Every structure is written in structure tokens, then in C-alpha cells.
Amino acid sequence: MRIKEVIVVEGRDDTARIRQAVDADTIETNGSAIDEEVLKRISHAQQKRGVIIFTDPDSPGERIRHIVTEHVPGCKHAFLPKESARAKRNKGIGVEHSSLEDIRQALSSVYELTESTYNSITKEELLSYGLIGGAMANQRREKLGLALKIGKTNGKQLLKRLNMFQITQKQLEEAMDQIVQEEENEK
Structure with missing residues (x-):
């Protein structure tokens, strides 16, 4: 499975795991202290190929998702259930702990945020x-x-x-x- 968009992940272990599951390029944020240089690379990737944000299903991952979304409009989003991202032997949670099938499933179900004022649900x-x-x-x-x-x-x-x-x-x-x-x- 080839992914056209560049996938934004938290670290190199996430990159390694994603590359086992699919053929894709990634940009690593190296945690939630995202610097301007990384945001510029993500913005450039968004303009050229599109971006999928695929962070861990935890608070730091949500913070990264929010920061990138705020600075780089138009990104797509892939979500992984917490149960699918739980490490077997320790308390860690992350994309790097997921099965290859769970990663493929999450990347096949991406969402795109819209700029519209769509407010169907109350x-x-x-x-x-x-x-x-x-x-x-x-x-x-x-x-x-x-x-x-x-x-x-x-x-x-x-x-x-x-x-x-x-x-x-x-x-x-x-x-x-x-x-x-x-x-x-x-x-």
C-alpha cells in the first residue's frame, strides 16, 4: 500500500513501524516541542503532496495534532484506538506498538478537516x-x-x-x- 501524502509522526520508532506497514514518507516532530523548522517542512509537504497527521492516541499526541493543525491548514487526520497502540510489556502507548494491520486500517480511514461552518450535529x-x-x-x-x-x-x-x-x-x-x-x- 503506497501513501501519497507525507505522514506526520512523533518519532523515529513510529516512522520505522509505519514503513513496515505501508510505503510512505514521514516527518518526525520529535515530541510535542515542535520547532519552526519542522512546521515549515510540514507546510511544504502539505503544499506539494498533502499531509496526514498520525500521532499517538494520548495527550502529547493530541497536543501535536493541535499544533500542526493550527499552523498547517488542510491536513488530513488518521486515528488509532488506544487499545491498538498499547505496548504488550510496558505501559507505553504509541503508533510504534501497533500491529501492521491496525496501522493500515487507520491510514485507510483518514479524515480531512473542513474550513466550512458545517454544524450539522448539536x-x-x-x-x-x-x-x-x-x-x-x-x-x-x-x-x-x-x-x-x-x-x-x-x-x-x-x-x-x-x-x-x-x-x-x-x-x-x-x-x-x-x-x-x-x-x-x-x-
Whole structure:
């Protein structure tokens, strides 16, 4: 599988793992203290080939994603579920610990942020689905993030991501129907 876009990752272990999974070029941020030179390289890559941000599913990874998105508009995003990025023998979480198939799956399901004011989904809908303000909201958001491949979020981030990635009400409804069905089957 050849990836046209340049993939932004956190470090060289991520690069090595991605190159085992797919044929791709990467730019390493070397952690969340991204300097101007790295941001210039990412911006140049975005202009020439496009960029996919593929960071670890943890707080530093989200911080890097936010910094790059803020400085380089138009990047695509790939998300990896936390469970798929967990190291087997230690407490580490990262792209470098993922299976090759999980990496391929994440890179085949990229999202592009939009500049539009697309606001199809409302806070009230999130409340009605129990995604915010309820006892099981955190678990439901995590399941929804997996189902829609948009990563784990808090309530405020969820609303923003659903609308930025232009998730439709129908897509949300179908995913939530499946989540509710799974919850009922677990009882």
C-alpha cells in the first residue's frame, strides 16, 4: 500500500513501524516541542503532496495534532484506538506498538478537516445519545470514536470533531444504534 501524502509522526520508532506497514514518507516532530523548522517542512509537504497527521492516541499526541493543525491548514487526520497502540510489556502507548494491520486500517480511514461552518450535529443531540452529561458518557464517547475512527475525545472535542469531519446525523445515528445494541447484548 503506497501513501501519497507525507505522514506526520512523533518519532523515529513510529516512522520505522509505519514503513513496515505501508510505503510512505514521514516527518518526525520529535515530541510535542515542535520547532519552526519542522512546521515549515510540514507546510511544504502539505503544499506539494498533502499531509496526514498520525500521532499517538494520548495527550502529547493530541497536543501535536493541535499544533500542526493550527499552523498547517488542510491536513488530513488518521486515528488509532488506544487499545491498538498499547505496548504488550510496558505501559507505553504509541503508533510504534501497533500491529501492521491496525496501522493500515487507520491510514485507510483518514479524515480531512473542513474550513466550512458545517454544524450539522448539536450539543443537544450529544446529550440525547448519552455522549455528554451522563454516567456512561465517557464509555460511549470512546466506543463512538472507535466506530467512526475519529479517536477518543472529551465532550467538547467530540462535538468539534464530529462537525469538522462532517459526520452526518445519519452516520452518528447508525453508530449510536450499534453501540446501544451492543450495550443491551452485554446485559
